[in-house]
Amino acid sequence: MSTVNKQVQQCVASTSSGEQIIFSSVHIHGRQPGPSLAVIAGLHGGEYCGIEAAIQVASLLKPEDLVGEIRIVPVANLPGFMSRTMFTIPQDGKKLSSQFPGQMAGTYTQQLAAMLFHKVIAPSELVIELRGGELTENMAHYVSIQRIADGAYNARAKKLVECFGCRNIILRKPRSMLSENESAYCAATFVGKVGVLAEAGGWGLRKEEDVSFLKTGIMNIMSEIGMLNQAVVSSVNNHIYFESFVDVTSPVEGVFKCNVDVDQHVELGTVLGTVRDFAGDLITEIRAPETGVVLGIVTAAGVTEGVTIVGLGRPMEQNTT
Numbered sequence: 001m002s003t004v005n006k007q008v009q010q011c012v013a014s015t016s017s018g019e020q021i022i023f024s025s026v027h028i029h030g031r032q033p034g035p036s037l038a039v040i041a042g043l044h045g046g047e048y049c050g051i052e053a054a055i056q057v058a059s060l061l062k063p064e065d066l067v068g069e070i071r072i073v074p075v076a077n078l079p080g081f082m083s084r085t086m087f088t089i090p091q092d093g094k095k096l097s098s099q100f101p102g103q104m105a106g107t108y109t110q111q112l113a114a115m116l117f118h119k120v121i122a123p124s125e126l127v128i129e130l131r132g133g134e135l136t137e138n139m140a141h142y143v144s145i146q147r148i149a150d151g152a153y154n155a156r157a158k159k160l161v162e163c164f165g166c167r168n169i170i171l172r173k174p175r176s177m178l179s180e181n182e183s184a185y186c187a188a189t190f191v192g193k194v195g196v197l198a199e200a201g202g203w204g205l206r207k208e209e210d211v212s213f214l215k216t217g218i219m220n221i222m223s224e225i226g227m228l229n230q231a232v233v234s235s236v237n238n239h240i241y242f243e244s245f246v247d248v249t250s251p252v253e254g255v256f257k258c259n260v261d262v263d264q265h266v267e268l269g270t271v272l273g274t275v276r277d278f279a280g281d282l283i284t285e286i287r288a289p290e291t292g293v294v295l296g297i298v299t300a301a302g303v304t305e306g307v308t309i310v311g312l313g314r315p316m317e318q319n320t321t
Contacts, residue, residue: 004031004063011119013111019091021112025120026058026072034068035225038124039218040116040184041073041132043097044087045080049132049201053214060215068227071120076112086134097131100187101178117187126160126225127188127195130214133202136300140262140293141213142168142313144197144245146186149176157194163224164198164217165234168263168295168313170242196221203299242313245295249306250275254283256303260310264294272310275303290314 006028013021041047041054054074061070075081077096079089088095091108100121102114121127133139143166145157154174161169178190185195198217201210222228250256254275260266270288277283286309296311303309 003029005029006061006063011115013115015108015111019108021108021115023073023076023078023112023116026074027069028058028061028063028066028072029069030066030227031064032067035126035227036068036124037070037222037225037227038120038127038188039070039072039130040076040120040127041130042075042077042081043129043131043184044095044134045075045077045082045084046086046135046204047130047132047201048204048206049210050130050198050214051075051081051132052206052211053132053218054130056211056215057218065229066227067229070222070227071124073116073120076116084135086136097183098181100182100184101180101191103180116184121184121188121193122191124188125193126221127185127193128218128221129183129185129195129197130218131197131199132210132214133199133296135202135204137296137298138202138262139199139296139311140168141166141200141210142170142242142295143199143217144170144172144185146172146189146195147174148189149174153194157189157196160194160221160224161196162239163220163232163234164196165213165220165236166198166217167236167238167240168242168293169239170245170313171316172245173243199296202296240293240313241316242293242295243316244314246290246292246312246314247308248272248286248289248310248312250286250303250309251305252283253304255301256298256309257301258297258299258309260294260297262294262297265292266294266312267291286310288312
């Protein structure tokens with residue numbers, strides 16, 4: 001039987017070249033057996049809102065108040081975090097956020113993903129992937145689940161994300177197969193866990209409203225599944241449901257200026273931004289390929305062909321059951 005405690009555990013492995021792969025996990029055993037939850041943040045080194053929310057939750061939780069157990073990884077991408085590298089891991093240039101379930105014989109990032117999958121995701125029943133908008137991004141508050149070909153699972157996952165306390169909810173179109181390049185929450189979903197993604201913030205800032213949204217959402221879900229003896233705190237009744245997150249990309253290289261903001265409704269053909277050359281002459285206008293809601297914008301000025309500049313939520317056309 002597990003002892004009631006809170007421990008910081010360091011997970012260490014080595015690549016074939018002898019380089020160490022390290023991440024730290026806060027593991028809290030509650031006063032009695034119950035649900036198991038994993039919270040993983042810092043998949044991108046500059047997503048500080050998610051990192052700060054994870055740290056605050058780890059600090060706030062007391063083992064004697066908890067039923068079950070929780071594993072919290074505040075910074076999954078430690079090399080990117082410490083080197084202030086955006087999006088990728090410096091050792092191999094790969095995005096940890098799309099490398100799950102990982103490969104133990106792969107590159108640095110693939111091995112790190114495999115470690116996180118086996119040591120944090122696999123022992124848990126519910127996995128929350130905390131994101132926070134990178135240094136050159138601004139993200140709306142939204143939560144997401146990956147639907148599968150199981151109506152009972154989809155209904156349960158939907159009920160949980162509705163408790164998070166967020167208006168924008170992405171119920172991604174059902175898929176039936178795990179790929180080699182998944183996000184943490186999708187990889188969790190395809191091995192029988194409930195996987196949830198939550199996003200907020202950006203610009204390298206840790207605004208209280210963004211951090212609090214993520215932190216409160218975690219506590220709400222813990223209350224909903226019986227890990228905490230407290231009421232769910234959510235004032236959101238008018239959820240907006242989306243079926244996907246649509247990446248709008250730049251067709252050319254140049255200097256980008258965004259014309260829209262997060263949570264803004266846009267119609268098909270709305271000018272989302274412009275790309276100019278270094279003389280200030282217009283190269284192109286980037287228009288919305290469809291009607292939707294802006295869930296994320298890129299604030300970097302320099303863009304290359306094919307890079308994402310705006311993320312749109314595609315509204316669901318039918319009921320959400």
